[in-house]
Amino acid sequence: MKNDNIKNIIQNGAIWGFILLELAFFQIAGEYWSLSDRAFMDLDNMLLLLKQAAPIGIIAVGMTVVMINGNIDLSVGATYALAGIVMLDSMSWPFMDALGDWAIPLAWGFALLTGAILGLINGMIVWKTGVDAFIVTLGAMLGYRGLVFMYNGEQPTFHLNWTMVDIAEADVFGLETPALVFIAVALIVWLVMTRTIHGRNAYAIGDNREAAVNAGIRVGPHFVINFVLIGFLAALSAVAFYSASGSVNPNDGMLFELWAITAVVLGGTKLSGGKGSIIGTFGGVIAIQLLRKGLGHIGADTETVNLVIGSILIAVLFLDRQLNRKGAEELKV
Template identity: 35%
Template structure:
C-alpha cells in the first residue's frame, strides 16, 4: 500500500512534465516538417514576417492573459480594437498629429476597459455575458463612428508601424516585446498581478483576506483596455487604414492562444511566456500551411485540429 501511495506523486510529476512540454514539442514538430517541405522557412525574411503577422495577436493575447488568470474574460477585445483604431485614425486625419492620434487610441481602449471592468466588478453576470454585450455594442459603434467606411491616409503612423524597422526588425515586433515584458512584470512583480492570481484561485478567499476584489478587477480590465489601444494603433499603422471591422475574430484567437499557452480558463495560474508560445504556434501553423501550399479552404480545418489537439494534450498533462 505504501509503495502504491509513493508511486502516485511520481506519476503526477511525469504527467505534469508531458503537459508542460506539449506546446514546445508541437512547435518543434511544425518547424521541422515545414523546414523539410520548404527550405524558405528558415530565411530571415520569413521569420521576421511570422513575428510581424503575430504582433497584434500577441499584444492582445498578453492583455487577455491577465484577465483569464483572474478567472475573467474579455470577448470585446476585437470590437474595442476596431473602435480605438477608428478613433485614432479620425484624430490623425482631423488634426494631422500622430501623437494626438496615438493618445486618442490608447485613451479610448483604456476607457472601454474601465467600463468593462466596472460592469464585471459590480454585476452578478459572468464576464462572458458582460463582454459579449459590450462586444455587440462596440461593433455597432465602430460602424457608426466610421460611417461604415475605411479611414485611410495614416501617413507617419504607417511610416512607423507599416514600413518602419530598427536593425532590420519590424517596429510592431518591438511593440509586441514591450507589451509582453510589461504584462510579465505586472503579473509577477506588482500587487495588481498577485491579486489576479489570488482572485482567479479563489475569489471569496481573496476577498476575506483583505484584497479589494472590485477595484483590482477594474484595474485589470482597464490595463487590458490600454493594451488593446496599443494593438489598435499598431494594426492601424500596419494597414495604413482603420476599418470598422478590422478587429473581428481577435477575441476568439486571443483566448485560444492563452489556453494553448497553458493558462486554464478557470484562472488561478498562467504565464505570459506560455501565451507567447500559443501565439507563436498559431502563427507558425498559418505560415507553414502557406509555404506548403495548403489550400485556403483547408487551413481553418487544420488549424482547428491542431488547436484542439494541443489543448487536449495539455489538459491531460
Template identity: 70%
Template sequence: MKNGNKTVILKSSAIWGFIVVELIFFSVAGSFLSLSDKAFMDLNNMLLLFKQSAPIGIIAMGMTVIMINGNIDLSVGATFALAAIVLLDSLTWPIFAGIGDWVIPISWALALLTGVVVGALNGLIVWKTGVDAFIVTLGSMLGYRGLVFMYHGEQPTSHLNWTLVDFAEAHFLGIDTATWFLLLVTLVMWIVMRHTVHGRNAYAIGDNREAAVNAGIRVGPHMMINFMIIGFLAALSAVVFYSESGSVNPNDGELYELWTITAVVLGGTKLTGGAGSIISTFGGVLAIQLMRKGLVFLGAGTETVNLAIGLILIAVLFLDKQLNIKGKEALRI
C-alpha cells in the same frame, strides 16, 4: 512562482515542443511540397512571422491576464476596431491641423485612451453588477462594434501619415517595430504577473475567489484594472497595426477575441482561471502563426488553415487533459 510542480513545467514546455515539431514538419514537408524554392526557416520569413503575430499577440497578453483572473473579454476585436478609427480619424481633425506631425502622439494617446476607457467600462459593469464577464463583454462586443459602424457607416476610415508609416515599417536591430511592441508587452506583462502584487492577487482571485476575499483582497478593483489592461493592449495592437496600414474597415478585428482566446488556451491557461502563463501564451501565439504560415507555404488555402488550427486546438487540449489526469492521480494519496 509555480515551478514547484512537475506537471506545470511539463505543461508550459508542451507548447514549445509543439512549436519545434511544427518547424521540423514544415521545413521537411516544405522541401518536398512547397512551390517556393526558399527554405521555410528562412530568417526573413521568421522575422515576418513575429511581425504578423504582433496584432493578436499583444491582445493575447491581456487576455491571459483576464483569464488567469477568472474572467474573459469578448469585446477585444471591437475595441481594436474602435481604437483604430479614433487613431486614423483624429489624425485629420482640424484642431490638430497646425501642429504637423505632433498630431501623431496625440492620436496615439487618444486611441489608447479609448481602449482604456472601454475596458474600464467593461470592468466596472462586471464589478458592480456581478454579471458574468462572458455576458457583459458579449454585450459590449456588440455595442462597441455598433459604435464603429456609427462612425462612418459601412465606409472605411482611411488616412495615411507617411511619418507614421515610416515609423511602423522601421527596423531596429533588424527587428520590426511591431515585433518590438509584442516583445515589450510580453516582457512587461510577464513582470506584472510574476513579480507584482497585482499579478499575485490576480492568480489568487482566479483560483479561489472566496479565499482571496477572505484574505482581504479587494476583488473588484483588480478585475477592473485587468479589463483596463486588456482594453489598453487591444488599442495598442490597433495603433501598431494601423499606423502602417492607414485604413480601417468597420469589420476589422472581427474574431480577434476568438483568435486570442485560442492562443491563450493553446498556451495552457485555464478557462476557469487561477493558472496560466504569459510566456506560454507567447508560445501559443507563435504556434498559431507558424501553423498559418506553414500551411500557406505548403500551398493550402485559408479554409484549410482554419480547419487545421481548430483540430490542433482540440488535440492539444485533449493531450493537456490526459497529462493532468495522470498528475492528479499521482498526487492524490
C-alpha cells in the same frame, strides 16, 4: 509528487515542443513540396512572422491576464477597430492638422485612451453589477461594434501620414515596430505577473476567489484594472497595425477575441483561472502564426489553417484532460 513534476514539465513545455515540431515539419515538408526555393526557417521569414503575429499577440497578452483572473473579454475585436478608427479619424480633425507631425502622438494617445475607457466600462460593469464577464463582454462586443459602425457607417476610415508609416515600419535588427511592441508588451506584462503584488494577486483571485477575498484583496478594483489593461492593449495593437496601413474597415478585428483565446488556451492558461503564463501565451501566438505561414509554405490552401487550428485546440484540451485523470478510482460523474 514526482509524477506531478513530470506532468508540469510536459504541460509547460508542450507549446515549445509543438513549435519545434512545426518548424521541423514545415522545413522538411517544404523541401519536398514547396514551390518557392526559400527555406522555411529563414531569418527574414521568422522576423516577418513576429510582425504578423503582433496584432493578435498583443491582445492575447491582455487576454491571458484577464483569463488568469477567471474572467474573459469577448469585446477586444471591436475595441481594436474602434481605437483604430479614432486614431485615424482624429488625424483629420482641424486642430490636429495645425499641429503637424505632433498630431501623431496625440492621435495615438486618443486611441489608447479609447481602449482604456472601453475596458473601464466593462470592468466597472463586471464589478458593480456582478454580471458574469462572459455576458458583459459579449454584450459589449455587439455594443462596441455598433459604435464602430455608427462612427463612419460602412465606409472604411482612411488617413495616411507618411511620418507615421515610417515610424510604424522602422526596424531594429530587422524587427519592425509591431513586432517590437509585441515583444515589449509581453516582457512587461510577464514581469508584472511574476514580480508584482498585482500579478500575484491575479493568480490568487483566479485560483481561489474566496480565499483572496478573505485575505483582504479587493477583487472588484483588481478586475477593473485588468479590463482597462486589456482595453489599452487592444488599442495598442490597433495603433501598431493601423499606423502602417492607414485604413480601418469597420469589420476589422472580428473574431480577434476567438483567435486570442485560442492562443491563450494553447499556451496552457486554464479557463477557470488561476493558472497560466505570458510565456505560454507568447508560445501559443507563435505556434498559430507558424501554422498559418507553414501551411502556406507547403502549398496547402490557406483555408485549411482554420481546420487545423480548430482541431489542434480540441486535441490540446483532450490531452490536458487525459493528463489530469485520476485513474480507476475516479468517481464516475
